[in-house]
Amino acid sequence: MMQRKLALLVGIGALTVLLMLRWEHVMTLVNLMSSKQPSAEPELPPDTITPIPGSRHLMVSAFKDHRLGGAIRVSSIICRQELQPLYCVLCANTDAKAVGALNQCAFSQAKVDVHSESFGFPFVTSDVLCMSPALQQATHVSITANPYANLTFLSIHNQEVKESFRYNFTVCISSLFGEYNNALQFAQTMEMYKLIGVQRVVIYNTSCGPDIEKILKYYRKEGMLEVVPWPIDKFLTPSTGWKYDLHHGDIHYYGQLTTLNECIYRYMYQSKYLLLNDIDEIIMPYKHANLEKLMGTLQQQHPNAGVFRFENHLFPKTQFDDSGRFRLPRWRSVPGVNILEHVYREPSRKDVFKEWKLIINPRSVEQTSVHSTLKQFGLVFKVPSDVCRIIHVREPRQAQLSKDQLFVDKKLWEFEELLIPSIDRALNESGVL
Structure with a gap:
């Protein structure tokens, strides 16, 4: 009998302790809400991080x-x-x-x-x-x-679901850093995007050079550009490369993955489609006049797809068009790459990872990486490169190839009549020229 009473007392004691701990946890939450709940002006973040x-x-x-x-x-x-x-x-x-x-x-x-x-x-x-x-x-x-x-x-x-959108096509550019000042290529790319149907560009800016700063200001005033401050280097040591073993640091490529995902939700109900690509890339339709006609066709052919992947094709900036047709004297003082001079394209390599970039319906995507989505609600479709491909002017990947081993691709030249004056206007009105 005594053992039974002792066991009962121990059980009651343990239960009392458990209830007291549970009550202490509840009171912690109550105290939090009573003492920390804002009643006037809440403290809102001065920055984006x-x-x-x-x-x-x-x-x-x-x-x-x-x-x-x-x-x-x-x-x-x-x-x-x-x-x-x-x-x-x-x-x-x-x-x-x-x-x-x-x-x-x-x-x-x-x-x-x-x-x-x-x-x-x-x-x-x-x-x-x-x-x-x-x-x-x-x-x-x-x-x-x-x-x-x-x-x-x-x-x-995103408090409300919207069925109509302010923009049809928005480009999300993940980050500017390292005092980036490739002004000529940036202006050329922005004007090219206008001609194929982009209405909005979003850039996450950690740091940029003085000429890029002028051009950012110009496009912001014009209404095409949103610049999101991205002071990631104030909080972490960002890596300037993509892989930890090679480049070290706290976070991949200045937080590129975070900004791409943030842009998806920022523009989920503002834009019908988002283009997720880098600042030196153009997702270029080759069989359609513009992005609207391209995506109209692709969406009709693949109604359940919400993610469209496009193959990256590299145009080495070390190879120049021999005619010098677009080596314009007035652009010589502008820092950066003149993409119109680089018409030679490296052949695609079957045994090498292809750096796909994306056009997505943001309402179909939950999480993304750089070259593919991580979680999506619809299907994924790889677009054939003869339909649309990425024009990427940068350092060569196959530097051993001679000019006659490269493909001639003058797609950008088709826009010459409208493109050249618009580039001149942007460079002049921004004060870069």
Whole structure:
């Protein structure tokens, strides 16, 4: 009998301790919401990258994902060696007259979805998902590992599903860094994109040279360009290469994967299609007059596809057109590559990885890498290179090949009549010339 009573007392004691611990956890959350809940002006991030309190992780921006039942997706950069519990604080602005006043909040544990592509780097593009239905009308969110930290809130974008879009084609350029100043090629590429139907270009800017700065200002004023500040080097040591074993650093290529994914959600309900490619590449239709006709045909032929992959074709900047037709004296003072002079294309190699780039329906994609998507809702279609290919003017990959071993490709010359005057206008009005 005594043993039975002793066992009963031990059981009651253990249960009491468990309840006390559980109550302490509940009160921690209650105290957090009562002491930390913003009641006037919330602290909003001054920049596009914000540290997550109590961790080495970073948050970038927040979006409602209607494909996941209205879950809040916070684009983030997670240190994969230091994964830890993270928490969402979702708040609603219930007073329309008091701009920035957050009057109602809910607290829940976050789900961390680390992207499968990291190229070996310790800091990885990730999604922090707030799945709680407790506050569907949330307008702001904060992520924290420390319930007692001061919170910084992100505005939640994509609150409504839209069926019509401001732009048909938007180009997402992942990052400018290293005082990039290839002004002539950038202006030529921007004007070429206009002629084939691009209405918007988004660039994530860490640093650029003085001539590029002038051209960015010109296109921003014109309305074609959005420049997103990207001070990743203030928080991490970015790598200037793609692979950790070779290039080292904290994060792949100045956070290229994060910016590409951020751009997908930023323009999910602003653009019908997104082009995901580098600043020195042009996704060029070869059998259609422009991107609209190209994608109209491809979408009709492949109605269930939401991702279209295009093969990269390299035009070495070391090989020049012999005629000198576009070696214009007025462009000699502009720093950068004159892509119209480089009409020789390297042959495709079957045994070498092809650096595909993408045109996507952003509402069909959940996560992307550089050359392929990681998670998508529709099918993926590889577009034949005779239909559309990437014109990529850069250092040669097959430097041993002589000029007569290369293909002559003068596709850009077909736009000469409209292209040359528009390039001149951009260089003059930007003050580069």
